[in-house]
Amino acid sequence: MNRVIIGLMIALCVVVGAGLFGILDSRATDVFLEATRPDFQKIPIGVFGFQNGGGPEWLGGRIEEVLKADLQRSLVFSLVDLPAIGVKAREVSTTDKAIFKQAAENGVSVLVWGKSGQKNGSKESELLMDGFVYDSGSDEVVGGKRYVGSTSVVRLMAHRFADELVFRYTGEPGIARTKIVYVAEHGNARELFVMDYDGYEPKQITADGFLNLMPRWSPDRRFIVFTAYRSRNTQDIDILELATGKRWTLVSMAGLNITPALSPDGNFLAFASSQDGNSEIYKLDTRTKTPQRLTVNQGGDLSPTWSPTGREIAFTSDRGGAPQVFIMSADGSNVRRLTYEGDYNAAPAWSPRGNWIAYVCRTAQRLYKICTVSPDGQKRVQVTTGPGIDDSPSWSPDGRHITFSSTVDGKSHIYMVDTDGKGLERITFGGTHNSSPSWSPAL
Amino acid sequence: MRIPVATMGLTLTVGMLLVMQGGCSKKSIQSGGDAQSTERGMAKSGGPAPSAMGSTGGVGGMEPPAATFPDLSLSSKPDDLETGGLRGFDSVSGGKAPSEERLGGGGTMLAKVEPSESTARQIEDIRREQAKEQAASAEAGLRDVFFGYDSWTITEEGRQSLTQDAQWIKANAGALVKIEGHCDERGTLAYNLVLGEKRAKAVRNYLVELGVGANRLAVVSYGKERPFCNERNESCYQQNRRGHVVVRSK
Numbered sequence: 052m053n054r055v056i057i058g059l060m061i062a063l064c065v066v067v068g069a070g071l072f073g074i075l076d077s078r079a080t081d082v083f084l085e086a087t088r089p090d091f092q093k094i095p096i097g098v099f100g101f102q103n104g105g106g107p108e109w110l111g112g113r114i115e116e117v118l119k120a121d122l123q124r125s126l127v128f129s130l131v132d133l134p135a136i137g138v139k140a141r142e143v144s145t146t147d148k149a150i151f152k153q154a155a156e157n158g159v160s161v162l163v164w165g166k167s168g169q170k171n172g173s174k175e176s177e178l179l180m181d182g183f184v185y186d187s188g189s190d191e192v193v194g195g196k197r198y199v200g201s202t203s204v205v206r207l208m209a210h211r212f213a214d215e216l217v218f219r220y221t222g223e224p225g226i227a228r229t230k231i232v233y234v235a236e237h238g239n240a241r242e243l244f245v246m247d248y249d250g251y252e253p254k255q256i257t258a259d260g261f262l263n264l265m266p267r268w269s270p271d272r273r274f275i276v277f278t279a280y281r282s283r284n285t286q287d288i289d290i291l292e293l294a295t296g297k298r299w300t301l302v303s304m305a306g307l308n309i310t311p312a313l314s315p316d317g318n319f320l321a322f323a324s325s326q327d328g329n330s331e332i333y334k335l336d337t338r339t340k341t342p343q344r345l346t347v348n349q350g351g352d353l354s355p356t357w358s359p360t361g362r363e364i365a366f367t368s369d370r371g372g373a374p375q376v377f378i379m380s381a382d383g384s385n386v387r388r389l390t391y392e393g394d395y396n397a398a399p400a401w402s403p404r405g406n407w408i409a410y411v412c413r414t415a416q417r418l419y420k421i422c423t424v425s426p427d428g429q430k431r432v433q434v435t436t437g438p439g440i441d442d443s444p445s446w447s448p449d450g451r452h453i454t455f456s457s458t459v460d461g462k463s464h465i466y467m468v469d470t471d472g473k474g475l476e477r478i479t480f481g482g483t484h485n486s487s488p489s490w491s492p493a494l
Numbered sequence: 495m496r497i498p499v500a501t502m503g504l505t506l507t508v509g510m511l512l513v514m515q516g517g518c519s520k521k522s523i524q525s526g527g528d529a530q531s532t533e534r535g536m537a538k539s540g541g542p543a544p545s546a547m548g549s550t551g552g553v554g555g556m557e558p559p560a561a562t563f564p565d566l567s568l569s570s571k572p573d574d575l576e577t578g579g580l581r582g583f584d585s586v587s588g589g590k591a592p593s594e595e596r597l598g599g600g601g602t603m604l605a606k607v608e609p610s611e612s613t614a615r616q617i618e619d620i621r622r623e624q625a626k627e628q629a630a631s632a633e634a635g636l637r638d639v640f641f642g643y644d645s646w647t648i649t650e651e652g653r654q655s656l657t658q659d660a661q662w663i664k665a666n667a668g669a670l671v672k673i674e675g676h677c678d679e680r681g682t683l684a685y686n687l688v689l690g691e692k693r694a695k696a697v698r699n700y701l702v703e704l705g706v707g708a709n710r711l712a713v714v715s716y717g718k719e720r721p722f723c724n725e726r727n728e729s730c731y732q733q734n735r736r737g738h739v740v741v742r743s744k
Contacts, residue, residue: 145586181592196583200596200597211595219583224580254604258608258613261620262716270568274564283624283714284714284742296607299564316569317566323688330688351688367685397684443684458726487683
């Protein structure tokens with residue numbers, strides 16, 4: 052959505068192998084932001100506490116904790132332990148030149164502080180957070196933000212402040228206010244839930260009592276598309292409007308109707324259906340409601356994922372016997388195989404920057420892990436290791452994290468990991484079976 | 495970004511309750527689907543298929559979805575999608591306070607789903623229907639078929655089971671049978687749905703070979719989503735790689 056193109060557009064010719072010859076449009080693969088480059092230096096940031104001025108006792112501490120976690124996960128900033136480098140202050144004001152100077156001399160680029168409490172003269176539930184930013188490069192107080200709201204938006208205040216900081220220093224909106232939709236076991240059923248990207252505030256969005264599977268966001272993040280078992284015997288692809296809970300059926304063909312994915316511009320819904328015998332990929336024009344079949348072969352084709360340009364689709368196919376990841380043009384032409392290592396590669400997810408496709412790879416030890424491959428097939432990385440069945444990778448909108456489900460701790464839970472395999476973090480703790488996470492676009 | 499808290503709230507809750515009424519609103523907007531489903535009794539009503547799918551083999555076709563579904567095109571959305579409503583920092587020079595931003599709704603407004611009475615009833619119906627199927631299948635003595643890892647090939651043992659199943663189905667002319675494809679927990683959720691369908695269809699095809707009418711056999715895949723056994727070992731996995739043959743309750 053928020054595409055900042057810095058690199059030059061080039062086209063690569065690649066030999067895809069096994070006699071397949073393909074010309075890959077790699078315009079999308081050269082999109083870089085400074086902060087995704089391996090040599091990117093994180094910006095050292097120091098966070099003073101948020102002084103409490105009335106309001107609940109936990110308020111300042113909560114804001115500080117959420118903000119710090121957001122800044123850490125942004126991978127744009129590195130948190131400086133201020134007391135450890137001798138920068139201490141009980142209270143900071145916008146005119147504290149001495150503190151600013153001391154922080155700057157200790158290599159801190161950005162300083163953040165604030166206060167929080169009851170909003171003056173307001174009804175009891177109104178809370179307030181003030182946040183301020185000092186930049187040592189320009190030696191000035193950049194400015195501040197004031198948020199007001201009920202206790203239920205305290206985490207959002209910190210998230211929003213973190214996103215403003217990321218936006219100020221990268222031009223991107225940040226991911227602290229993003230959400231993850233996922234499937235959770237609820238009674239004997241599987242229902243859809245939406246939670247904050249850090250695992251907080253889970254909310255149930257369906258209550259059908261059977262199976263709702265494989266949710267994905269619309270690009271404007273107002274809707275969720277998913278597979279719903281309408282009865283126990285048939286499936287539809289439905290769309291649910293989050294704000295109202297209203298639901299529509301988009302696809303209702305015979306057989307499997309699974310793995311829906313809206314194109315980046317929202318104009319097409321790609322999905323898999325087995326109405327013609329075996330699972331094939333179709334594309335529905337959401338404006339004209341015209342369907343088009345994209346794949347024609349005896350194997351099972353499923354799990355379409357759009358390139359950020361909307362010009363190509365990666366998908367799973369077992370046309371060679373075992374599931375592998377393939378790429379085709381969005382009109383179904385120019386099909387070529389992308390993965391060659393191992394005999395089970397599935398569930399591809401094209402990164403929002405275009406330069407990687409994450410997928411589930413089966414290792415030589417027959418473990419199901421998360422791998423990434425460049426769209427030209429030249430680079431391949433195994434991102435997760437160790438025990439547990441990993442599934443359903445989905446990218447953060449900034450392209451720096453992958454969320455996925457794993458059974459590494461016994462029951463299936465939702466995790467996130469940096470694209471280099473570091474920063475593994477479990478984000479669901481309740482429930483008996485959480486799966487199929489999908490990360491929302493930034494907003 | 496000022497989030498209009500007041501505009502969501504009650505009206506949306508009311509709307510949600512309407513949606514939850516036994517799934518009735520869902521039924522009313524259902525599109526046709528293909529009327530040529532071989533799954534008798536499950537065939538969806540709907541008009542003739544459009545020609546758009548005609549070139550792909552002519553089986554079935556796709557009814558255009560409900561004409562009313564909302565516009566999903568990003569081009570019709572407001573510009574502030576690009577920055578997510580971020581406004582930048584306000585100047586605080588001279589001790590000025592930043593201007594106030596009121597937050598509500600958690601960024602993405604979510605209608606709350608309260609498991610309602612009608613949902614509870616629906617869940618109870620599903621449970622009862624399943625119990626009925628189970629009892630009918632046990633009484634008929636229908637046997638399931640088990641598969642190897644990654645495989646949808648029917649084994650010799652599976653053939654014997656199906657030979658017995660076919661005899662019962664042929665002897666009970668009124669009965670409708672459903673074959674559920676199941677998988678063990680290894681592999682991806684999505685591919686296991688396809689694998690489960692391959693297993694169910696392999697079972698159906700063999701029963702047809704044995705002379706059972708295809709129109710009496712429905713298939714459905716549950717992938718790894720409704721396992722028979724929840725432990726993490728081979729004997730449990732074996733239980734879950736299954737073509738489950740059941741007498742349909744309707």
